[in-house]
Amino acid sequence: MDDRTRPAAREDTASLVETIRGAFRGVAKRYGLNERNCPRHASNCTADWIEKDMDRGVAYFVLESGGQVAASVALERAKPDVVYLERLAVLPRFRGRGFGKALVARALSEAQAMGARSVGIGVIADEALLKDWYRRLGFVETQTRDFPHLPFRVSFMHRPLRVSGGPGKS
Numbered sequence: 639m640d641d642r643t644r645p646a647a648r649e650d651t652a653s654l655v656e657t658i659r660g661a662f663r664g665v666a667k668r669y670g671l672n673e674r675n676c677p678r679h680a681s682n683c684t685a686d687w688i689e690k691d692m693d694r695g696v697a698y699f700v701l702e703s704g705g706q707v708a709a710s711v712a713l714e715r716a717k718p719d720v721v722y723l724e725r726l727a728v729l730p731r732f733r734g735r736g737f738g739k740a741l742v743a744r745a746l747s748e749a750q751a752m753g754a755r756s757v758g759i760g761v762i763a764d765e766a767l768l769k770d771w772y773r774r775l776g777f778v779e780t781q782t783r784d785f786p787h788l789p790f791r792v793s794f795m796h797r798p799l800r801v802s803g804g805p806g807k808s
Contacts, residue, residue, distance in 0.1 A: 641701060641702065641703045641708075641735075641737070641740070642701070642702055643699055643700065643701045643702075643740060643741060643744045644699065644700060644702070645697065645698070645699055646697075646698035646699055646700045646710065648689070648692060650698070650700060650707065651685045651688045651689060652685065653700065653706075653707040653710075654683075654688050654698055654700070654707070654710050655683050655684060655685050655687075655688060656707075657700070657707050657708070657709065657710045657727050657729055658680050658681075658683040658710060658725050658727045659680070659681055659682075659683050660727075660729050660730070661680075661709075661727030661728055661729055661730070662679065662680040662681040662683075662727060663681050664730065665679075665681065665762065665765075666679060666681035666682075669762065669789065669790055670789070671789065675789050676788060676789055680725050680727065683725070691712065691714070695714070695715065696712050696713065696714045696724070697712065697713045697714075697748065698710060698711070698712045698713075699711050699712075699713075699741060699744055699745065699748070701737050701740060701741055701744075703732060703735075703737070708728065708729055708732040708737055709726075709727060709728040709729065709732060709737040709738065709740075709741055710725065710726075710727050710741070711723060711724070711725065711726045711727070711741040711742070711744070711745050712724040712725045713745050713748055713749060713752075715752065715754070716758065718753070719753070719754055719755040719756065720754060720755070720756050720757075720758055721749040721752060721754040721756075721757050721758070722757070722758050722759065722760075723742065723745050723749075723757050723758070723759045724759070726738060726741060726742065726745075726759075728741075738771075739775065742775055745757065746797070746799065749799060750799045750800065754799055755798065755799055756796050756797060756798050756799055757777075757796065757797045757799065758794060758795065758796045758797075759772065759777065759794070759795050759796075760792045760793070760794050760795075761792070761793050761795065762790045762791070762792065762793075763782045763790065763791035763792060763793040764790065764791070769793060769795065772795050772797075773795075775797070776797045776798075777795040777796065777797040778795060778796060778797070779793050779794070779795050780794050780795065780796050781793070781794050782794070
């Protein structure tokens with residue numbers, strides 16, 4: 639069957655929760671994250687989170703494979719020219735098939751259509767393989783910070799987007 643990406647709708651909330659929680663479960667286990675020490679980690683995602691995100695304009699996209707949601711990503715406008723890529727999630731049984739890369743490409747295209755000049759993401763600083771993966775997709779690490787409410791350091795990465803300025807410009 640064909641794989642396809644599409645915007646998520648409210649009716650996809652349960653699938654989004656299942657995908658996000660399932661994709662981030664391994665990270666949570668590796669770092670000992672739980673609802674007490676990191677209540678906002680994606681492994682604790684709830685339908686309420688997704689619905690509130692959608693209510694405030696966060697756009698979710700899903701990638702379906704064989705008729706089921708295999709992966710998802712969210713885009714949130716942080717500033718007029720900056721969009722955050724959030725909760726990129728690929729269920730473990732679908733990894734290694736290019737689904738994450740396909741969703742990042744979709745997210746970058748959507749961000750550009752929104753008029754963004756760059757896309758940012760935050761990742762656990764110790765996740766070297768993940769940071770390398772994002773680097774291969776054009777992201778650059780800009781800073782690493784500690785937050786008192788998080789039991790890990792966060793690395794911020796950004797990727798500039800081509801700015802279209804009319805005919806013959808990009």
